[in-house]
Amino acid sequence: MRHRVILVLAIVAVLLGGVMLVPAAYARLSGGHALASLGGIGGGVEQVPAPTPTAPPPPTLADGPVSVNFKGEFFSWALMDRKTGKINGSANMTRTNSTESMIKAWIVSDYLRQLGDKPLSAARKQQVVTAIRDSNDKSAEALYNAGGRKPVLDRLIKMCKLTDTKIEPTNAKWAYTQMSPRDAVRMGDCIGDGTAAGQKWTDFVLSEMTKVRGGVKDQKSETVQGGRWGIIDGLPDSIKEQGPVSIKNGFTMLWADVQWHVNCLAVTDDWTLAVMMRYPQKNGLEYGAKVCASVATQLVTPQPGAALKVPQQPVGKL
Numbered sequence: 001m002r003h004r005v006i007l008v009l010a011i012v013a014v015l016l017g018g019v020m021l022v023p024a025a026y027a028r029l030s031g032g033h034a035l036a037s038l039g040g041i042g043g044g045v046e047q048v049p050a051p052t053p054t055a056p057p058p059p060t061l062a063d064g065p066v067s068v069n070f071k072g073e074f075f076s077w078a079l080m081d082r083k084t085g086k087i088n089g090s091a092n093m094t095r096t097n098s099t100e101s102m103i104k105a106w107i108v109s110d111y112l113r114q115l116g117d118k119p120l121s122a123a124r125k126q127q128v129v130t131a132i133r134d135s136n137d138k139s140a141e142a143l144y145n146a147g148g149r150k151p152v153l154d155r156l157i158k159m160c161k162l163t164d165t166k167i168e169p170t171n172a173k174w175a176y177t178q179m180s181p182r183d184a185v186r187m188g189d190c191i192g193d194g195t196a197a198g199q200k201w202t203d204f205v206l207s208e209m210t211k212v213r214g215g216v217k218d219q220k221s222e223t224v225q226g227g228r229w230g231i232i233d234g235l236p237d238s239i240k241e242q243g244p245v246s247i248k249n250g251f252t253m254l255w256a257d258v259q260w261h262v263n264c265l266a267v268t269d270d271w272t273l274a275v276m277m278r279y280p281q282k283n284g285l286e287y288g289a290k291v292c293a294s295v296a297t298q299l300v301t302p303q304p305g306a307a308l309k310v311p312q313q314p315v316g317k318l
Contacts, residue, residue, distance in 0.1 A: 059238050061271045062301040063088035068294060072279025073259060077295050078181035080272045082189055087182055094164050096178035097276040100250030101135045101227070102263040103174050106156050106187055108132055109196035109205050111143045117200065132208040132248065135225040144174050153177055160190035175252065184274030188267040192246070206267070209246030216285045227251070229289040230264035231273055234296030243269055251288065253281050262288030266296070273299070 063079060074097060078089030087093075108128050112120070120128070124146075127139035144152055150172035157165050164180035179187070187196075191209075194202040214226020227249045235245065250263040260283065264275045275292045 056302070058242060059236065059300055059302060061239070061273060061296065061299045064299055064301060066090070066295055066298045068291060070277070070279070070291065071283065072277055074276070074278040075291070076181045076277070077273070077275045078185045079274075079299060080185040080189055082192065082269065082271055085189075087185060089181055089185075093181045096164055096166065096180045097263060097278060098175060098250075098252075098254070098261050099177045099179045099184075100175050100252045100261055100263060101137075101140070101225070102184065102248050102250030102265050103156075103177055103179070103187075104131050104135065104140045104250075105191055105205070105209060105248040105265070106160075106196060107140050107144050107147065107152060107174060108208075109191055109201070110152050110155055111147050112201035112205065113196060113198040114147065115201070116198065129208060130223070132205075133211050133213055134223065135212075135227045135249075137222040137225075139223075140174070156187065159195055160187050162186055175250075179276075181274040181276050184263065184265055184276065185272045188265050188272030188274065192267045192269070192272065206244065206246045209248055209267070210244045212247055212249075216289050219285070225251075230292030231266040231275065231296040232293075233289070234293035234300075236300060239300065249292075251285055253285075260285060260288055262292070264288075264292035 061079060062081070066077065068075060074095065076090045076092045076095055076097075078087055078093040080087045108131050111124075112128065115124075124143075127136075127142050130136035131139040131143060150167060153165075153167045153172060153174065156162065157167075160183075162179070162183040164178075164183045166178040168174075168176035168178075190196045191202070191205060196202070197205045212228045214224070214228055216226060216229050218224070218226025220226075228247070230247070230249055232240075232245055232247050239245075246267045248265050250265075251260065253260050257278070258281050259278045260281060262277050262279075262285065264273075266273050273296060275295045277288055277291060279287065
C-alpha cells in the first residue's frame, strides 16, 4: 500500500512538472508571449511592453575634426552653436582675412535698423536686395555712405562684440575690413538674433540671404556677382529641409598679393559657420567654393556618408 501511494505521488509530480516546464520552454521559443496567456497559473504573469524606439536627433552641424589639405597662405574656420553661444573651430580661428562682400550682410542690416519704422523707398530697397542677392558693390557702397561709412563698422564691432576685427585705416573701405572666422560667426549670430537689423527688418534680411543667386562662373560685373555656392553646397538635404539657410560670401582676387580672398558665411536658427581663406590666383574661385563646402560636409553630425551630394575628398585634389 505504501508503495502505491509513493507511485501516485510521483506521477502527480511528473504531471505538475510538465505543466510548469512546457509553458516555460514554449515561452522561450515564442519570445515570452505564451506566459501572458497563462494568467491563471501562479497568480498570473503580466506582459511587459517592449520599449518604444527613440527617434535619432535630426542632423546638424557640430564641432568635429576637419581635414583640409589646403594649398594656400591662409585657411581658417569657426562654428557657433547658437543655442549655447559656444564657438569652436580651427586653432587659428582668431586670425583675420579681408571680409570682401561677406560684410555686405552687416551693411544692409545696419542701414535697415537705423531706418526703423520709416518707409523703405523703392530705390533703397533695390540697393538692399541687389547688395545681398547679387553682391552688388555699388549698392553696398551707397548704403555704406548712407550709414556714415566708418561709423557703420564701429557699430558692427560694438554691437556684435567683436574682438579680432580691424577697420581699414585710410578710408575705412568696407571690403578691406580685417575679420576673423570667430568674429564672422559672431556677426552671423548678431544678424540672426535681430541685433543687427532690428525687430522689423531681421526676417527680411535673413530671407534675402536665402535668395543669393549665381554660381562661381557668374561673375558678370561689379553689379552682378554670382554668390550661391560654398557652405550651402556642403549641406545635405536633411539639414536644408529643417529651415532656411541664410548665406553671404565674400570673394575677390586682389592684385596686391595676387591671391583669392574667399570667405563663406551661413546662418541658421541652430548654428552659424564661417570659412575664410587666401590662396593663389591660379586655383580660381571654384577651389575656394569647394573648400567651404568640404568644411560644412565634414561638420555634419551624424555623418550621412554617401547620402551627401558633395563628394568627400581631400581638398588638395580639388
